[in-house]
Amino acid sequence: MDNPKCIVCGNIQNLKFELKHKVYQCASCNLYSSDADFDLTFQSSLEEDSREIGLKKLRLHNFGLIIKALKEKYFKGKQTIKGLEIGCGNGWWLEVCRDNSIDCKGIEPERTFEEYYKQNKLNVTMGFYPNPATDLAEGYDFIIFNDVFEHIPDLNSLLLSIKKDLKKDGLLIINIPMSNGFFYRAATALYYLKIKSFLDRLWQFNFHSPHINYFNPKNLPTYLSNYGFKLRENFRLETLDFSSIKERIMADSKISKAKAYTLSSFLTVLKPVIKNSSADIRVFFFRQ
Numbered sequence: 001m002d003n004p005k006c007i008v009c010g011n012i013q014n015l016k017f018e019l020k021h022k023v024y025q026c027a028s029c030n031l032y033s034s035d036a037d038f039d040l041t042f043q044s045s046l047e048e049d050s051r052e053i054g055l056k057k058l059r060l061h062n063f064g065l066i067i068k069a070l071k072e073k074y075f076k077g078k079q080t081i082k083g084l085e086i087g088c089g090n091g092w093w094l095e096v097c098r099d100n101s102i103d104c105k106g107i108e109p110e111r112t113f114e115e116y117y118k119q120n121k122l123n124v125t126m127g128f129y130p131n132p133a134t135d136l137a138e139g140y141d142f143i144i145f146n147d148v149f150e151h152i153p154d155l156n157s158l159l160l161s162i163k164k165d166l167k168k169d170g171l172l173i174i175n176i177p178m179s180n181g182f183f184y185r186a187a188t189a190l191y192y193l194k195i196k197s198f199l200d201r202l203w204q205f206n207f208h209s210p211h212i213n214y215f216n217p218k219n220l221p222t223y224l225s226n227y228g229f230k231l232r233e234n235f236r237l238e239t240l241d242f243s244s245i246k247e248r249i250m251a252d253s254k255i256s257k258a259k260a261y262t263l264s265s266f267l268t269v270l271k272p273v274i275k276n277s278s279a280d281i282r283v284f285f286f287r288q
C-alpha cells in the first residue's frame with residue numbers, strides 16, 4: 001500500500017509505527033492515520049461487564065460537562081433542543097440527555113445494545129449514518145460524536161452529510177482522544193523501547209473497530225474548517241476514574257490479571273503527573 005495522504009493538509013504521511021496495523025504521520029500537521037479497517041462482523045474482544053463498571057462514572061461526569069455547556073451557553077433558554085448522536089453505543093449519552101430534557105436521537109450499526117434501547121425506550125435507529133430514518137426536516141440543533149469520530153474511515157462524505165442534517169447555526173460536537181495527551185506520548189516512548197502493546201491498545205487494534213485517525217487540538221479544527229465549521233471552544237475531559245481503574249484495565253482480555261493490577265497501581269502513583277499533562281480526551285464545539 002502507498003503511504004496515505006493527510007486528510008488535513010494533503011501531504012503524504014510517513015510511516016511512523018509498525019503495530020498490528022501500520023500508522024502514518026503527517027510531518028506538517030502531525031495527524032496520525034492507520035491502515036486499519038472497520039470490521040463489520042463486530043467480533044469484539046471486550047468484556048462488556050467489566051467495561052461498564054470502569055467507564056460509566058467517568059463518562060457520566062464528562063457528559064455532565066457537555067450538557068452544562070449546551071444548556072447554559074449554546075442553547076440557553078431554548079424550549080426544545082433536538083440532537084443526533086452518531087454511534088450511540090451503550091446509550092448513556094441518550095439517557096443523560098433525557099434526564100436533562102434534551103431530545104436526542106441515536107443511530108448505531110452494532111446490535112449489542114438493541115434490546116437495551118428497547119427496554120429503556122431510547123430513540124435509536126439501527127444502521128449506518130447517513131440513514132433516511134434519522135432525517136429531520138428542520139435540521140438538528142446539534143450532532144454529537146462520543147468516541148466515534150476517530151473510528152470513521154470516510155470522514156469526507158460523513159461531514160458533507162452532517163452539513164445537510166445540521167441547522168444553519170447548528171452545533172457539531174466531537175468528543176475525541178488526543179495524540180498530544182499523556183497516554184499517547186507515554187505509549188510512544190514505550191514503543192521505542194520495543195513495547196508495542198500500549199500503542200496497539202490506544203489505537204484499539206485488538207477491537208473490532210480500531211481508530212483510523214488520531215487528531216490533536218490544532219489539526220482537528222484545521223480539518224473541520226475545510227468544511228466551513230468554526231471552532232467555538234474546546235475543553236479537557238477526564239480519561240481516568242482512579243477509583244475504578246483496575247476494572248477498566250481488566251476489561252481488556254489481552255492483559256493478564258496480574259499485569260492489570262501492576263498497571264493500575266502504577267497509574268495511581270502517576271495521578272498528579274497525568275492530571276497536569278495535556279488532556280488525553282477533549283471535546284470540541286463547532287458552529288457550521
Ligand SMILES: [Zn+2]
Nearest residue numbers: 006009026029
Ligand atoms: Zn497534515
